[in-house]
Amino acid sequence: MMTIVKKEQIAKDTIEMQICGTSIVSSAEPGQFVHINVGDGNSNLLRRPISIADVNKGEQMITIIFKVIGSGTDQLSRCIVGEELDVLVPCGKGYPIKSLSITKALLIGGGIGVPPLYYLAKQLQEKGVEVTSILGFQTKENVFYQSEFEQFGPCHIVTDDGSYGFKGYVTDLLDKESVEFDYFFSCGPTGMLKAVSKRLENHKGYVSIEQRMGCGIGACYACVVPTCDESNGFKKICKDGPVFRVNEVVL
Ligand code: FES
Known part of the structure; x- marks a missing residue:
């Protein structure tokens, strides 16, 4: 309790x-x-x-x-x-940053996928990693934690309707700004994760999947997703994820 x-x-x-x-x-x-x-x-x-x-x-x-x-x-x-x-x-399992050799990280969050990236940014900064963030929201009134992310490095805000920050999607900003990074870390709606994974397909990264769950501890199979490599079968988002390597599971 x-x-x-x-x-x-x-x-x-x-x-x-x-x-x-x-x-x-x-x-x-x-x-x-x-x-x-x-x-x-x-x-x-x-x-x-x-x-x-x-x-x-x-x-x-x-x-x-x-x-x-x-x-x-x-x-x-x-x-x-x-x-x-x-x-x-x-x-669940989080972003495995303890085991990664990393100097520059790009964080890409969408909507309610932004919050877990805050604790991630904090931990990355403690490891001495340079952090750049791109945070996407529907509209100005949905924006939160801009100043909190700015403590860690450059923070770009993107809104679908352009009412605040850059107008467009997070992937549009990636086309406009050149950001150097070793790994990207993303969390947000599945459509955004798909677009980010495709746009950054030649980079190493991790995505965190948002999903309605049942038991939350791996017992009910309500949250399974197929792996990209079919020989690996299915993964449970609640227990094996919600964080997966990019292209580890089908989004
Ligand atoms: Fe029950 Fe994942 S929510 S197995």
Whole structure:
């Protein structure tokens, strides 16, 4: 059980929440997620996967950011400071940056795929990696965390309608700006991940897949995706992912 210690709306329909209460959070890696029970009962069907946006190990606290898009996230958005949440943490496999030799990283996030890249950027900076970010949103009122990402290096904001920052998609900005990097790390809607993977097909990178889940711990097969190399069969997004090597699984 974790307690909500802060809740704030940071963009349209977008809530930042800080929850604390277990030392396990200190083992969380960028790209992992929490599976939160948003109902009154114990059914895993009432859980929602939400990526970890930041970790404060000293205070045993994590930050999550979610968009209110359905009944589950609406219910979560109505929880108040002081309330307790039933949370599985940390879940899945994150970005394997500890094992990578890397000097320059390009982070590409879209919408609610932006939050996990914040904790990733923080960890990369601690490793001495130069970080450039491209963050895509639908429109100006959806934009969040620009100044937070600017702490780590150049941060380009892109909106679909051009109401803020560069007009277009994240891949359009890649065509306009030349960015040097060893690895890219991306998280966002599947369409964006597909476009990014194709645009950067000659680069090394990792993508994190957004997916509605059942159990969240590898037991129900609700989240399987085929691998690109058919001989490897299927992968479970909740347990083998949500982060995969680019072109490891079919998007
Ligand atoms: Fe149950 Fe992935 S959500 S196996």
